[in-house]
Amino acid sequence: MINLMRTNDAVVLGLAESLLKDAGIHFFVADRAMSVTEGSLGLLPRRLMVEDGMADEARALLRDAGLGKELEPE
Numbered sequence: 001m002i003n004l005m006r007t008n009d010a011v012v013l014g015l016a017e018s019l020l021k022d023a024g025i026h027f028f029v030a031d032r033a034m035s036v037t038e039g040s041l042g043l044l045p046r047r048l049m050v051e052d053g054m055a056d057e058a059r060a061l062l063r064d065a066g067l068g069k070e071l072e073p074e
Contacts, residue, residue, distance in 0.1 A: 001028060001049040004058055005070050008045045012070055016048055019065055025054050 007013055013029065020027045030047040050058045059071060 002052055002055045003030075003047050003049055003072055004055065004062070005048040005067075005072060006045045007048075007070055009070075012067065013046055013048065015065070016062055016067060016070070019061055020048075020050070020058060023057075023061055025058050025061070026051055027058070 005013070005016060017027065017029065028049045030049055031044060032046055059074075062068065062071060
């Protein structure tokens with residue numbers, strides 16, 4: 001899997017998840033359980049991961065939605 005995004009912004013992450021789900025792109029949010037250790041403050045970033053073969057399509061989708069600045073460098 002490839003890390004597309006690292007963010008602690010729940011709105012950005014939720015939008016990205018929704019877009020990927022609607023497009024049928026399988027993803028995984030890593031470090032979501034870290035909120036338990038941080039007290040649910042949202043201080044630690046979550047990583048949005050996608051399958052290697054879908055990374056280009058996912059990047060294009062998120063860029064088109066205005067989330068390009070949130071993406072990790074290629």
